[in-house]
Each structure stands twice: as structure tokens, then as C-alpha cells.
Amino acid sequence: MKIWNWDWLQSKAFYRTGKICTGSTYTFLLHVKPSVSDPGQSREWNSSVYHRLSQPQVSWGRRVLSRLRLRGDEQLLDAGCGTGRLTAELIAALPRGRVVGADLSRNMLMEARDHLRGAHVSLVAADLLHLPFEHAFDGIVSTAAFHWVLDHHRLFVSLRRALRPGGWLHAQCGGGPNLARLRNRVGKLARTSLYAPHLALFTEPWFFAGDKQAAEMLRQAGFVNVETSVEAAPAILDDAQQYEEFVSNIILHAHLREIPSEELRKKFVAELTAQAATDDPPYSLDYWRLNLSGSVT
Numbered sequence: 001m002k003i004w005n006w007d008w009l010q011s012k013a014f015y016r017t018g019k020i021c022t023g024s025t026y027t028f029l030l031h032v033k034p035s036v037s038d039p040g041q042s043r044e045w046n047s048s049v050y051h052r053l054s055q056p057q058v059s060w061g062r063r064v065l066s067r068l069r070l071r072g073d074e075q076l077l078d079a080g081c082g083t084g085r086l087t088a089e090l091i092a093a094l095p096r097g098r099v100v101g102a103d104l105s106r107n108m109l110m111e112a113r114d115h116l117r118g119a120h121v122s123l124v125a126a127d128l129l130h131l132p133f134e135h136a137f138d139g140i141v142s143t144a145a146f147h148w149v150l151d152h153h154r155l156f157v158s159l160r161r162a163l164r165p166g167g168w169l170h171a172q173c174g175g176g177p178n179l180a181r182l183r184n185r186v187g188k189l190a191r192t193s194l195y196a197p198h199l200a201l202f203t204e205p206w207f208f209a210g211d212k213q214a215a216e217m218l219r220q221a222g223f224v225n226v227e228t229s230v231e232a233a234p235a236i237l238d239d240a241q242q243y244e245e246f247v248s249n250i251i252l253h254a255h256l257r258e259i260p261s262e263e264l265r266k267k268f269v270a271e272l273t274a275q276a277a278t279d280d281p282p283y284s285l286d287y288w289r290l291n292l293s294g295s296v297t
């Protein structure tokens with residue numbers, strides 16, 4: 001596997017020409033600190049746990065992929081590719097095409113590199129708000145990522161810029177009343193005396209847009225043929241142990257980073273897990289998904 005560095009790519013004006021690795025099969029991972037919107041905030045994930053437990057995200061993502069009408073020769077961007085479980089399915093659908101996976105998390109990209117080893121794919125460390133692409137893709141696919149980006153207007157402008165004329169976006173992320181019950185419990189717990197010193201000033205790291213709001217922002221960014229919808233997508237976890245692991249690593253990792261001791265972090269998640277045991281069904285997560293699509297002229 002060949003690893004290219006950023007300087008080389010920049011010097012060849014690789015992205016700006018819109019040419020993406022036509023030619024031989026290889027994977028590259030940029031060993032650079034990407035230009036980030038919020039450099040102070042760690043964007044890292046426990047990628048091996050995400051890879052193992054992301055069945056809900058993979059199931060939702062598969063439904064998004066099933067809506068694509070692909071010829072098989074497109075050049076596509078998987079925006080916020082994570083560990084590459086869905087990227088692999090996109091690659092399989094493009095025998096004559098090419099997929100670039102972009103993500104801000106090194107851990108996610110390293111896991112994706114291992115998962116996609118040998119595949120015809122490129123992996124790029126990049127912030128979706130500052131994508132280093134211009135008129136480069138026939139389409140952009142994104143699943144379970146956009147709600148981690150707080151400025152959707154800048155996000156959609158960055159995505160539109162990366163698309164060729166006639167290019168399209170098919171995406172899904174958290175939206176509407178996503179995780180309202182869990183967030184309400186987290187908010188109450190965060191205000192108690194044990195956690196308030198660490199979490200009182202913490203603001204949620206997500207933006208859950210409504211369908212109309214998202215449609216408006218897509219149009220403002222220059223997308224046409226915009227369609228958006230919100231749907232319930234509850235996930236039921238097996239037991240208390242899986243719930244704790246899932247919530248700690250996939251939903252509340254940014255919150256937990258604010259709590260300085262392991263003992264207190266465990267107590268925080270154990271309290272939420274005890275509350276989730278009383279739900280009907282127990283250990284269910286009240287997920288809602290926002291579907292977004294549009295194209296550029």
C-alpha cells in the first residue's frame with residue numbers, strides 16, 4: 001500500500017484538478033493534520049468499538065445506499081466514512097468507478113484502512129467543512145455523520161463545491177427529535193452536583209436539523225431538486241453491558257471526555273443505563289433520522 005503525503009498531493013494540485021487517483025488500485029491516507037473547524041475539540045473515536053457495534057448505523061446506511069441509482073462508473077465521495085463498513089458496499093457497487101472516503105478522525109481512518117485493505121479506494125483525512133475538492137465527484141453519499149457538524153450551511157457549501165455539475169447528494173444523519181429521551185436524561189444528570197462542575201457549560205456536539213430547515217439550508221447552498229424527510233429509527237440494544245458500551249463510545253464520548261475521573265464517568269453511564277432498563281422495551285434508543293437529497297446544476 002502506498003501512503004502519499006499532503007505536500008505531494010498539493011504540489012501536483014491533485015484535488016483541484018478534479019482528478020482522483022485514476023489508474024492503478026491503491027489506497028492512500030493523508031498523514032496530515034487536516035484543516036479543522038474546531039481544532040481545540042478532539043474529534044477522536046474508539047474506532048474498534050464503533051466498527052463492532054455500529055450495526056444500527058450500517059442498517060440505516062444500507063437503506064440510503066439502496067436508493068442510489070448507480071451506473072457503476074461514478075466517482076463518489078463517502079463523507080464521514082468512519083471505519084468504512086458502508087464504504088465497502090459502495091465500492092462493490094462501482095466496478096468501474098472510484099470511491100474516496102473522507103473523515104476527520106485518524107482512528108476511524110486507520111480502522112477503515114485495515115477494513116478496506118486491497119480495495120480500490122482512497123482515504124483522506126479532511127474536515128467536511130473544508131473539503132479539499134472542487135468539482136471532483138459525480139455524487140456524495142454520507143451516513144450518520146452530518147449531525148456531528150454544527151454549521152450545516154458551511155457544510156453544504158463545502159459539499160456543493162466538491163460536486164461536478166449534475167452531481168448529487170444522498171445523505172442521512174440524526175435529525176428532528178433524535179435521542180430526545182436520552183438527551184433529556186443526560187441534561188438532568190449533568191445538572192446534578194456531581195457532574196455540574198464538568199458538564200454545566202458543555203454544549204451538545206450535535207446539530208439535529210428538522211426536514212424543512214435542512215431543505216432550506218440545502219437550497220441556500222445552491223442545491224436543487226431538494227428532498228428531505230425525518231423518520232423514526234429506534235435501536236434496541238441487547239442488554240445493560242451493550243447499552244453502556246454503545247452509549248459511552250458512540251453517543252456520549254464527547255460528554256465523557258469532560259468528566260475527569262474514570263470512576264465518575266462509569267457512574268454517569270451506569271445511571272443512564274439503570275434508567276434505560278425501565279424503558280419499554282428496555283435499552284432502546286430513540287433514534288430519528290433525517291434523509292437529505294439534492295443535486296447541483
Ligand SMILES: C[S@@+](CC[C@H](N)C(=O)[O-])C[C@H]1O[C@@H](n2cnc3c(N)ncnc32)[C@H](O)[C@@H]1O
Nearest residue numbers: 080081082103104105108127128143144145148
Ligand atoms: C457515526 S460515524 C458514521 C460513520 C459511517 N458513515 C457509518 O455510517 O458507519 C460519524 C463519522 O463522522 C465523522 N465526522 C464527524 N465530523 C466530521 C467532520 N467535520 N469532518 C469529517 N468527518 C467528520 C466522524 O469522525 C465519524 O467517523
